[in-house]
Amino acid sequence: MGRLVALTLLGASLAFIGARLLDLRERINTFREVEPVEPQNCHLIEGIENGSEDIDILPSGLAFISSGLKYPGLPNFAPDEPGKIFLMDLNEQNPRAQVLKISGGFDKELFNPHGISIFIDKDHTVYLYVVNHPHMKSTVEIFKFEEQERSLIHLKTIKHELLVSVNDIVVLGPEQFYATRDHYFTNFFLIFLEIILDLHWSYVLFYSPKEVKVVAEGFASANGITVSSDQKYVYLADVAAKSIHIMEKHDNWDLTQLKVIQLGTFADNLTVDPATGDILAGCHPNAMKLFFYNPEDPPGSEVLRIQHVLSEKPRVSTLYANNGSVLQGSTVASVYQGKILMGTVFHKALYCEL
Ligand SMILES: *[C@@H]1O[C@H](CO)[C@@H](O)[C@H](O)[C@H]1NC(C)=O
Ligand SMILES: *[C@@H]1O[C@H](CO)[C@@H](O)[C@H](O)[C@H]1NC(C)=O
Ligand SMILES: *[C@@H]1O[C@H](CO)[C@@H](O)[C@H](O)[C@H]1NC(C)=O
Ligand SMILES: [Ca+2]
Ligand SMILES: [Ca+2]
Numbered sequence: 001m002g003r004l005v006a007l008t009l010l011g012a013s014l015a016f017i018g019a020r021l022l023d024l025r026e027r028i029n030t031f032r033e034v035e036p037v038e039p040q041n042c043h044l045i046e047g048i049e050n051g052s053e054d055i056d057i058l059p060s061g062l063a064f065i066s067s068g069l070k071y072p073g074l075p076n077f078a079p080d081e082p083g084k085i086f087l088m089d090l091n092e093q094n095p096r097a098q099v100l101k102i103s104g105g106f107d108k109e110l111f112n113p114h115g116i117s118i119f120i121d122k123d124h125t126v127y128l129y130v131v132n133h134p135h136m137k138s139t140v141e142i143f144k145f146e147e148q149e150r151s152l153i154h155l156k157t158i159k160h161e162l163l164v165s166v167n168d169i170v171v172l173g174p175e176q177f178y179a180t181r182d183h184y185f186t187n188f189f190l191i192f193l194e195i196i197l198d199l200h201w202s203y204v205l206f207y208s209p210k211e212v213k214v215v216a217e218g219f220a221s222a223n224g225i226t227v228s229s230d231q232k233y234v235y236l237a238d239v240a241a242k243s244i245h246i247m248e249k250h251d252n253w254d255l256t257q258l259k260v261i262q263l264g265t266f267a268d269n270l271t272v273d274p275a276t277g278d279i280l281a282g283c284h285p286n287a288m289k290l291f292f293y294n295p296e297d298p299p300g301s302e303v304l305r306i307q308h309v310l311s312e313k314p315r316v317s318t319l320y321a322n323n324g325s326v327l328q329g330s331t332v333a334s335v336y337q338g339k340i341l342m343g344t345v346f347h348k349a350l351y352c353e354l
Pocket of ligand 3: 296324325
Protein backbone atom coordinates (compact mmCIF):
# COMPACT_ATOMS: atom_id res chain seq x y z
CA MET A 1 0.00 0.00 0.00
CA GLY A 2 2.82 2.35 0.99
CA ARG A 3 4.60 1.58 -2.29
CA LEU A 4 1.45 2.24 -4.27
CA VAL A 5 1.09 5.64 -2.62
CA ALA A 6 4.77 6.39 -3.23
CA LEU A 7 4.47 5.33 -6.87
CA THR A 8 1.33 7.40 -7.36
CA LEU A 9 3.02 10.43 -5.80
CA LEU A 10 6.10 9.91 -7.98
CA GLY A 11 3.93 9.59 -11.10
CA ALA A 12 1.95 12.68 -10.18
CA SER A 13 5.16 14.68 -9.54
CA LEU A 14 6.68 13.59 -12.86
CA ALA A 15 3.47 14.46 -14.68
CA PHE A 16 3.43 17.82 -12.91
CA ILE A 17 7.07 18.58 -13.80
CA GLY A 18 6.47 17.39 -17.38
CA ALA A 19 3.47 19.68 -17.72
CA ARG A 20 5.44 22.59 -16.25
CA LEU A 21 8.29 21.95 -18.71
CA LEU A 22 5.86 21.85 -21.65
CA ASP A 23 4.28 25.02 -20.35
CA LEU A 24 7.76 26.54 -19.98
CA ARG A 25 8.59 25.61 -23.59
CA GLU A 26 5.58 27.60 -24.73
CA ARG A 27 6.26 30.43 -22.31
CA ILE A 28 9.80 30.98 -23.57
CA ASN A 29 8.65 31.24 -27.22
CA THR A 30 10.67 28.17 -28.27
CA PHE A 31 9.08 28.10 -31.70
CA ARG A 32 8.97 31.81 -32.44
CA GLU A 33 10.84 33.02 -35.55
CA VAL A 34 11.42 36.70 -36.35
CA GLU A 35 10.04 38.63 -39.32
CA PRO A 36 12.72 41.18 -40.23
CA VAL A 37 12.11 44.92 -39.75
CA GLU A 38 14.97 47.29 -40.50
CA PRO A 39 15.15 51.10 -40.34
CA GLN A 40 17.44 52.99 -42.73
CA ASN A 41 21.19 53.28 -42.75
CA CYS A 42 22.03 50.78 -40.02
CA HIS A 43 25.61 50.12 -39.12
CA LEU A 44 27.35 48.15 -36.39
CA ILE A 45 29.46 50.08 -33.91
CA GLU A 46 33.15 49.43 -34.36
CA GLY A 47 34.88 48.15 -31.22
CA ILE A 48 31.80 46.69 -29.52
CA GLU A 49 31.69 42.92 -29.96
CA ASN A 50 31.22 41.43 -26.53
CA GLY A 51 28.05 42.97 -25.22
CA SER A 52 26.35 46.32 -24.79
CA GLU A 53 23.84 45.35 -22.15
CA ASP A 54 22.62 48.76 -21.15
CA ILE A 55 22.72 52.25 -22.64
CA ASP A 56 21.94 55.64 -21.13
CA ILE A 57 22.26 58.93 -23.02
CA LEU A 58 22.98 62.41 -21.64
CA PRO A 59 20.82 65.30 -22.92
CA SER A 60 23.96 66.48 -24.80
CA GLY A 61 24.04 63.25 -26.86
CA LEU A 62 26.89 61.46 -25.07
CA ALA A 63 25.91 57.81 -24.65
CA PHE A 64 27.24 55.44 -21.98
CA ILE A 65 27.24 51.74 -22.85
CA SER A 66 27.90 48.91 -20.39
CA SER A 67 29.75 46.00 -21.95
CA GLY A 68 31.07 42.57 -21.01
CA LEU A 69 28.34 41.24 -18.72
CA LYS A 70 28.95 37.75 -17.36
CA TYR A 71 25.65 36.29 -16.20
CA PRO A 72 24.94 32.67 -15.21
CA GLY A 73 23.23 30.78 -18.03
CA LEU A 74 23.81 33.44 -20.70
CA PRO A 75 26.53 33.26 -23.39
CA ASN A 76 29.68 35.39 -23.16
CA PHE A 77 32.39 35.47 -25.83
CA ALA A 78 35.06 37.07 -23.66
CA PRO A 79 34.83 35.33 -20.26
CA ASP A 80 38.36 36.37 -19.22
CA GLU A 81 38.03 40.06 -20.03
CA PRO A 82 36.75 42.47 -17.40
CA GLY A 83 33.72 44.56 -18.32
CA LYS A 84 33.99 48.07 -19.67
CA ILE A 85 31.99 51.26 -20.06
CA PHE A 86 32.08 52.79 -23.52
CA LEU A 87 31.30 56.38 -24.44
CA MET A 88 29.87 57.50 -27.80
CA ASP A 89 29.15 61.02 -29.01
CA LEU A 90 25.92 60.70 -30.99
CA ASN A 91 26.37 64.20 -32.45
CA GLU A 92 29.23 62.91 -34.62
CA GLN A 93 28.52 61.86 -38.17
CA ASN A 94 29.92 58.36 -37.63
CA PRO A 95 30.05 57.96 -33.86
CA ARG A 96 32.78 55.68 -32.53
CA ALA A 97 32.82 53.96 -29.18
CA GLN A 98 35.72 54.66 -26.86
CA VAL A 99 36.50 52.88 -23.61
CA LEU A 100 36.26 55.16 -20.58
CA LYS A 101 39.29 55.09 -18.29
CA ILE A 102 38.39 54.26 -14.70
CA SER A 103 40.33 55.65 -11.74
CA GLY A 104 39.92 55.59 -7.98
CA GLY A 105 40.12 52.64 -5.57
CA PHE A 106 38.19 50.19 -7.67
CA ASP A 107 38.99 46.61 -8.73
CA LYS A 108 38.72 46.84 -12.53
CA GLU A 109 39.60 43.15 -12.98
CA LEU A 110 36.34 42.20 -11.25
CA PHE A 111 34.21 44.73 -13.12
CA ASN A 112 31.08 42.95 -14.40
CA PRO A 113 28.71 45.78 -15.37
CA HIS A 114 24.98 45.23 -15.88
CA GLY A 115 22.30 47.96 -15.74
CA ILE A 116 23.41 51.60 -15.70
CA SER A 117 21.72 54.92 -14.94
CA ILE A 118 22.88 58.52 -15.31
CA PHE A 119 22.25 61.04 -12.53
CA ILE A 120 22.82 64.77 -13.11
CA ASP A 121 23.17 66.73 -9.87
CA LYS A 122 21.91 70.29 -9.32
CA ASP A 123 25.45 71.59 -9.94
CA HIS A 124 25.41 69.75 -13.35
CA THR A 125 27.94 67.13 -12.24
CA VAL A 126 27.26 63.89 -14.10
CA TYR A 127 27.30 60.64 -12.14
CA LEU A 128 27.03 57.16 -13.60
CA TYR A 129 25.52 54.47 -11.38
CA VAL A 130 26.42 50.94 -12.48
CA VAL A 131 25.07 47.59 -11.28
CA ASN A 132 28.17 45.43 -10.83
CA HIS A 133 28.51 41.69 -10.20
CA PRO A 134 31.99 41.10 -8.76
CA HIS A 135 32.19 37.34 -7.98
CA MET A 136 28.53 37.16 -9.11
CA LYS A 137 27.40 39.26 -6.13
CA SER A 138 25.51 42.53 -6.62
CA THR A 139 26.80 46.02 -5.82
CA VAL A 140 26.00 49.46 -7.15
CA GLU A 141 29.07 51.51 -8.12
CA ILE A 142 28.93 55.30 -8.24
CA PHE A 143 31.26 57.05 -10.68
CA LYS A 144 31.78 60.71 -11.43
CA PHE A 145 32.07 61.43 -15.15
CA GLU A 146 34.92 63.71 -16.24
CA GLU A 147 33.94 64.83 -19.72
CA GLN A 148 37.23 66.52 -20.70
CA GLU A 149 39.35 63.56 -19.62
CA ARG A 150 36.82 61.02 -20.94
CA SER A 151 37.10 59.13 -17.68
CA LEU A 152 35.12 57.81 -14.73
CA ILE A 153 36.28 58.37 -11.17
CA HIS A 154 35.07 55.70 -8.77
CA LEU A 155 33.51 57.31 -5.71
CA LYS A 156 31.65 54.63 -3.80
CA THR A 157 30.43 51.03 -3.69
CA ILE A 158 26.94 50.46 -2.32
CA LYS A 159 26.10 47.06 -0.82
CA HIS A 160 23.01 46.01 1.08
CA GLU A 161 21.48 42.71 2.15
CA LEU A 162 18.43 43.45 -0.02
CA LEU A 163 20.56 44.36 -3.07
CA VAL A 164 20.66 40.79 -4.39
CA SER A 165 20.48 39.58 -8.03
CA VAL A 166 20.20 43.20 -9.12
CA ASN A 167 19.54 43.71 -12.81
CA ASP A 168 18.89 47.41 -13.43
CA ILE A 169 18.62 50.67 -11.55
CA VAL A 170 17.14 54.08 -12.14
CA VAL A 171 18.62 56.92 -10.10
CA LEU A 172 16.31 59.73 -8.97
CA GLY A 173 18.42 61.62 -6.42
CA PRO A 174 21.85 61.56 -4.79
CA GLU A 175 22.19 57.92 -3.69
CA GLN A 176 18.46 57.43 -4.19
CA PHE A 177 17.41 54.82 -6.69
CA TYR A 178 15.04 52.03 -7.61
CA ALA A 179 16.66 48.66 -8.32
CA THR A 180 15.19 45.46 -9.75
CA ARG A 181 15.90 42.02 -8.30
CA ASP A 182 15.51 39.65 -11.26
CA HIS A 183 15.37 36.39 -9.27
CA TYR A 184 14.59 35.55 -5.69
CA PHE A 185 17.07 32.69 -5.49
CA THR A 186 20.78 32.98 -6.18
CA ASN A 187 21.56 29.26 -6.47
CA PHE A 188 21.43 28.06 -10.08
CA PHE A 189 19.24 25.00 -9.38
CA LEU A 190 16.80 27.01 -7.28
CA ILE A 191 16.62 29.70 -9.99
CA PHE A 192 15.68 26.93 -12.42
CA LEU A 193 12.89 25.80 -10.05
CA GLU A 194 11.78 29.41 -9.64
CA ILE A 195 11.48 29.63 -13.44
CA ILE A 196 9.70 26.32 -14.09
CA LEU A 197 7.27 26.83 -11.22
CA ASP A 198 6.72 30.39 -12.49
CA LEU A 199 7.03 31.82 -8.97
CA HIS A 200 6.45 35.55 -8.88
CA TRP A 201 8.96 36.38 -6.15
CA SER A 202 10.97 39.08 -7.86
CA TYR A 203 10.65 42.72 -6.76
CA VAL A 204 11.59 46.39 -7.02
CA LEU A 205 13.58 47.95 -4.22
CA PHE A 206 13.99 51.57 -3.21
CA TYR A 207 17.43 52.42 -1.89
CA SER A 208 18.59 55.53 -0.02
CA PRO A 209 21.19 55.93 2.73
CA LYS A 210 18.33 56.36 5.24
CA GLU A 211 15.86 53.78 4.06
CA VAL A 212 15.83 50.62 1.96
CA LYS A 213 12.51 48.94 1.19
CA VAL A 214 10.62 46.76 -1.25
CA VAL A 215 8.22 49.06 -3.16
CA ALA A 216 6.61 46.65 -5.65
CA GLU A 217 6.56 42.86 -5.75
CA GLY A 218 5.01 39.83 -7.36
CA PHE A 219 7.00 39.87 -10.62
CA ALA A 220 8.20 36.75 -12.46
CA SER A 221 11.49 38.50 -13.22
CA ALA A 222 11.79 42.27 -12.79
CA ASN A 223 14.39 43.49 -15.27
CA GLY A 224 14.78 46.89 -16.93
CA ILE A 225 13.42 49.90 -15.05
CA THR A 226 13.11 53.56 -15.94
CA VAL A 227 11.04 56.67 -15.19
CA SER A 228 8.84 58.91 -17.30
CA SER A 229 10.33 62.27 -18.28
CA ASP A 230 8.25 64.06 -15.60
CA GLN A 231 9.41 61.43 -13.03
CA LYS A 232 5.81 60.70 -11.98
CA TYR A 233 5.67 57.16 -13.38
CA VAL A 234 7.98 54.17 -13.23
CA TYR A 235 8.13 51.68 -16.09
CA LEU A 236 9.25 48.13 -15.39
CA ALA A 237 9.91 45.21 -17.75
CA ASP A 238 8.85 41.85 -16.29
CA VAL A 239 10.98 39.88 -18.74
CA ALA A 240 9.67 36.40 -17.87
CA ALA A 241 6.03 37.51 -17.97
CA LYS A 242 6.55 39.27 -21.33
CA SER A 243 4.98 42.43 -19.96
CA ILE A 244 5.63 46.04 -19.04
CA HIS A 245 4.20 47.46 -15.82
CA ILE A 246 3.24 51.12 -15.58
CA MET A 247 3.41 52.25 -11.96
CA GLU A 248 2.71 55.52 -10.19
CA LYS A 249 5.41 56.90 -7.92
CA HIS A 250 4.34 58.38 -4.58
CA ASP A 251 6.05 60.93 -2.35
CA ASN A 252 7.18 58.18 0.04
CA TRP A 253 8.74 56.36 -2.97
CA ASP A 254 6.13 53.56 -2.89
CA LEU A 255 4.87 52.39 -6.27
CA THR A 256 1.32 51.41 -7.18
CA GLN A 257 0.44 49.64 -10.37
CA LEU A 258 -1.66 51.46 -12.97
CA LYS A 259 -1.60 48.96 -15.80
CA VAL A 260 0.20 46.06 -17.43
CA ILE A 261 0.97 45.97 -21.16
CA GLN A 262 1.34 42.45 -22.56
CA LEU A 263 3.92 42.10 -25.34
CA GLY A 264 4.42 38.48 -26.46
CA THR A 265 8.18 39.02 -26.37
CA PHE A 266 10.72 39.23 -23.56
CA ALA A 267 11.28 42.91 -22.80
CA ASP A 268 14.63 43.41 -21.14
CA ASN A 269 15.72 46.99 -20.74
CA LEU A 270 13.51 50.06 -21.09
CA THR A 271 14.29 53.64 -22.03
CA VAL A 272 12.11 56.68 -22.65
CA ASP A 273 12.30 58.75 -25.82
CA PRO A 274 12.93 62.25 -24.37
CA ALA A 275 11.19 63.89 -27.35
CA THR A 276 7.90 61.94 -27.25
CA GLY A 277 7.71 60.12 -23.90
CA ASP A 278 7.37 56.76 -25.71
CA ILE A 279 8.88 53.68 -24.11
CA LEU A 280 11.52 51.79 -26.08
CA ALA A 281 12.07 48.17 -25.14
CA GLY A 282 14.96 45.92 -26.14
CA CYS A 283 13.51 42.42 -26.34
CA HIS A 284 14.43 38.76 -26.77
CA PRO A 285 12.01 37.25 -29.32
CA ASN A 286 12.93 33.66 -28.41
CA ALA A 287 14.41 32.97 -24.97
CA MET A 288 15.18 29.32 -25.83
CA LYS A 289 17.71 30.47 -28.44
CA LEU A 290 19.20 32.88 -25.94
CA PHE A 291 19.80 30.24 -23.26
CA PHE A 292 20.88 27.44 -25.63
CA TYR A 293 23.21 29.39 -27.89
CA ASN A 294 23.73 27.90 -31.34
CA PRO A 295 25.85 29.97 -33.76
CA GLU A 296 24.01 28.32 -36.70
CA ASP A 297 20.63 29.46 -35.38
CA PRO A 298 21.40 32.37 -33.07
CA PRO A 299 18.99 34.35 -30.88
CA GLY A 300 17.48 37.31 -32.71
CA SER A 301 16.72 40.87 -31.69
CA GLU A 302 13.59 42.92 -31.45
CA VAL A 303 12.99 46.54 -30.45
CA LEU A 304 9.50 47.81 -29.68
CA ARG A 305 8.12 51.32 -29.36
CA ILE A 306 5.17 51.84 -27.00
CA GLN A 307 3.27 55.05 -27.71
CA HIS A 308 0.55 56.74 -25.63
CA VAL A 309 1.78 54.83 -22.58
CA LEU A 310 -0.72 56.32 -20.12
CA SER A 311 -3.76 56.19 -22.44
CA GLU A 312 -6.47 53.52 -22.59
CA LYS A 313 -4.89 51.95 -25.64
CA PRO A 314 -1.11 52.15 -25.76
CA ARG A 315 0.16 51.40 -29.26
CA VAL A 316 2.97 48.85 -29.65
CA SER A 317 4.99 48.81 -32.88
CA THR A 318 8.20 47.12 -34.00
CA LEU A 319 11.12 49.43 -34.79
CA TYR A 320 13.66 46.70 -35.45
CA ALA A 321 13.62 42.94 -35.77
CA ASN A 322 16.35 40.60 -36.96
CA ASN A 323 16.87 36.81 -36.80
CA GLY A 324 20.39 37.13 -35.41
CA SER A 325 22.20 37.47 -38.73
CA VAL A 326 23.04 41.09 -37.83
CA LEU A 327 22.29 41.56 -34.14
CA GLN A 328 21.92 38.87 -31.46
CA GLY A 329 20.21 39.07 -28.09
CA SER A 330 19.09 42.71 -28.02
CA THR A 331 18.58 44.11 -24.53
CA VAL A 332 18.13 47.84 -24.91
CA ALA A 333 17.42 50.64 -27.37
CA SER A 334 17.81 54.34 -26.87
CA VAL A 335 16.93 57.19 -29.22
CA TYR A 336 18.58 60.55 -29.77
CA GLN A 337 17.47 63.06 -32.41
CA GLY A 338 15.99 60.63 -34.91
CA LYS A 339 18.64 57.95 -34.48
CA ILE A 340 18.42 54.73 -32.53
CA LEU A 341 21.23 52.90 -30.72
CA MET A 342 20.60 49.24 -29.86
CA GLY A 343 22.56 47.08 -27.43
CA THR A 344 22.84 43.35 -26.71
CA VAL A 345 23.66 40.95 -23.85
CA PHE A 346 26.88 39.54 -25.34
CA HIS A 347 26.98 40.64 -28.99
CA LYS A 348 27.40 43.89 -30.93
CA ALA A 349 25.66 47.29 -30.96
CA LEU A 350 23.72 48.73 -33.89
CA TYR A 351 23.01 52.34 -34.82
CA CYS A 352 20.27 53.31 -37.32
CA GLU A 353 18.32 56.30 -38.57
CA LEU A 354 14.62 56.19 -37.75
C1 LIG B 1 35.75 40.22 -27.74
O1 LIG B 1 36.14 38.98 -27.21
C2 LIG B 1 37.05 38.25 -28.04
C3 LIG B 1 37.28 36.91 -27.41
O2 LIG B 1 37.78 37.04 -26.11
C4 LIG B 1 38.35 39.07 -28.18
O3 LIG B 1 39.24 38.38 -29.04
C5 LIG B 1 38.00 40.42 -28.77
O4 LIG B 1 39.16 41.23 -28.83
C6 LIG B 1 36.94 41.13 -27.94
N1 LIG B 1 36.58 42.35 -28.63
C7 LIG B 1 36.48 43.50 -28.04
C8 LIG B 1 36.14 44.66 -28.90
O5 LIG B 1 36.62 43.66 -26.83
C1 LIG C 1 19.64 44.76 -20.10
O1 LIG C 1 19.36 43.44 -20.46
C2 LIG C 1 20.24 42.45 -19.98
C3 LIG C 1 19.89 41.10 -20.49
O2 LIG C 1 19.03 40.44 -19.60
C4 LIG C 1 20.17 42.46 -18.51
O3 LIG C 1 21.02 41.47 -18.00
C5 LIG C 1 20.54 43.84 -18.02
O4 LIG C 1 20.36 43.92 -16.70
C6 LIG C 1 19.71 44.91 -18.66
N1 LIG C 1 20.21 46.22 -18.33
C7 LIG C 1 19.44 47.12 -17.87
C8 LIG C 1 20.05 48.42 -17.57
O5 LIG C 1 18.25 46.93 -17.71
C1 LIG D 1 18.22 35.13 -41.26
O1 LIG D 1 17.78 35.99 -42.28
C2 LIG D 1 18.69 36.11 -43.36
C3 LIG D 1 18.19 37.14 -44.36
O2 LIG D 1 17.14 37.87 -43.84
C4 LIG D 1 18.86 34.74 -44.02
O3 LIG D 1 19.79 34.82 -45.09
C5 LIG D 1 19.35 33.75 -42.99
O4 LIG D 1 19.40 32.45 -43.55
C6 LIG D 1 18.44 33.74 -41.76
N1 LIG D 1 19.09 32.92 -40.73
C7 LIG D 1 18.45 32.00 -40.03
C8 LIG D 1 19.26 31.26 -39.02
O5 LIG D 1 17.26 31.78 -40.18
CA1 LIG E 1 19.26 51.38 -17.10
CA1 LIG F 1 18.08 44.02 -18.02
